[in-house]
Amino acid sequence: MRGVVMRAPGDVRVEEREDPKILYPTDAIIRVSAACVCGSDLWPFRGVDEVHDRPMGHEYVGVVEQVGSDVKNIQVGDFVVGSLFASDNTCEICQAGYQSRCVHAELIGMIGTQAQFARIPLADGTLVATPGRPEAELIPSLLAASDVLGTGWFAAVAAEAGPGKTVAVVGDGAVGLLGVLAAKQLGAERIVIFSRHEDRQKLAVEFGATDIVTERGDEGVAKLNDLMGGLGAHSTIEAVGTQESMMQAIRVTRPGGHVGYVGVAHEVQLPGDELFFSAVHLHGGPAPVRRFLPELIQLICDRKINPGKVFDLELPLEKAAEGYKAMDERRAIKALLIPQAA
Numbered sequence: 179m180r181g182v183v184m185r186a187p188g189d190v191r192v193e194e195r196e197d198p199k200i201l202y203p204t205d206a207i208i209r210v211s212a213a214c215v216c217g218s219d220l221w222p223f224r225g226v227d228e229v230h231d232r233p234m235g236h237e238y239v240g241v242v243e244q245v246g247s248d249v250k251n252i253q254v255g256d257f258v259v260g261s262l263f264a265s266d267n268t269c270e271i272c273q274a275g276y277q278s279r280c281v282h283a284e285l286i287g288m289i290g291t292q293a294q295f296a297r298i299p300l301a302d303g304t305l306v307a308t309p310g311r312p313e314a315e316l317i318p319s320l321l322a323a324s325d326v327l328g329t330g331w332f333a334a335v336a337a338e339a340g341p342g343k344t345v346a347v348v349g350d351g352a353v354g355l356l357g358v359l360a361a362k363q364l365g366a367e368r369i370v371i372f373s374r375h376e377d378r379q380k381l382a383v384e385f386g387a388t389d390i391v392t393e394r395g396d397e398g399v400a401k402l403n404d405l406m407g408g409l410g411a412h413s414t415i416e417a418v419g420t421q422e423s424m425m426q427a428i429r430v431t432r433p434g435g436h437v438g439y440v441g442v443a444h445e446v447q448l449p450g451d452e453l454f455f456s457a458v459h460l461h462g463g464p465a466p467v468r469r470f471l472p473e474l475i476q477l478i479c480d481r482k483i484n485p486g487k488v489f490d491l492e493l494p495l496e497k498a499a500e501g502y503k504a505m506d507e508r509r510a511i512k513a514l515l516i517p518q519a520a
């Protein structure tokens with residue numbers, strides 16, 4: 179099969195990869211209908227994370243081709259959405275809603291779904307079948323559910339966004355934008371996003387943002403406080419993962435408020451004294467996307483939300499390298515990849 183391999187930072191290729199096989203009776207093999215490039219794939223692309231001949235991709239929707247002998251809930255022919263972590267969905271951690279930290283969790287990113295086929299471990303726990311075969315126009319939104327929407331949704335839930343709440347969003351990538359959508363769906367009253375990019379601001383407003391703040395740092399904090407009567411936000415979504423973004427998130431949150439942080443942390447160090455006096459709740463980490471999949475799939479199939487709008491570039495799998503480049507240069511918010519017929 180054809181699949182994306184990152185040879186080294188900046189060097190993305192589409193190569194012949196071995197066809198996946200069932201390795202464990204709990205596995206399924208899917209034919210990937212659509213995959214995409216994640217903001218987190220840019221960390222190794224830029225050389226921030228080490229990378230050497232790694233298969234890429236952890237977001238996917240597709241059709242089940244084959245199941246192992248222990249798989250009961252998923253059938254050959256099902257159209258399925260999975261998340262970036264394989265999980266059994268039965269252990270105590272999963273049952274509590276933290277499937278991304280399942281005691282048997284496996285990173286799908288190690289398998290690589292930017293490919294024609296993929297082996298999905300723990301298929302019964304990991305995959306959720308859609309009601310029937312979805313129409314083609316729903317596929318980008320279902321694909322978004324497999325990571326960026328699920329992650330933005332978790333951030334909004336972790337930040338306790340809801341009716342009567344004011345929400346601040348730090349980060350205008352796909353996750354931040356879908357954090358706006360999630361906060362709106364959860365009933366938030368006012369949603370402010372930090373963004374300097376016109377196309378992203380537009381999409382944020384479409385998803386439910388009520389205000390845009392273009393200032394950053396102390397100025398951004400002051401501007402947001404002005405908008406929120408000098409008190410700061412009840413709920414803040416942090417969707418970047420840098421020192422600056424994390425501190426921005428903590429500083430715009432009112433005492434007693436909640437920060438939902440989902441940007442993959444890169445060398446973030448929290449100053450204990452400032453954290454102590456901030457009196458905010460911090461909750462986040464790798465999003466347990468699986469917790470939200472049934473609800474998100476339903477909202478998408480009922481056409482109540484259209485998160486697929488974050489994909490502003492669609493490419494055949496063979497041109498994956500162009501997707502990485504466009505996202506790296508911020509010419510695209512998010513690139514969707516369509517594998518060629520096998």
Ligand SMILES: [Zn+2]
Pocket residue numbers: 265266267268269270271272273277279280281282
């Ligand atoms: Zn588990």
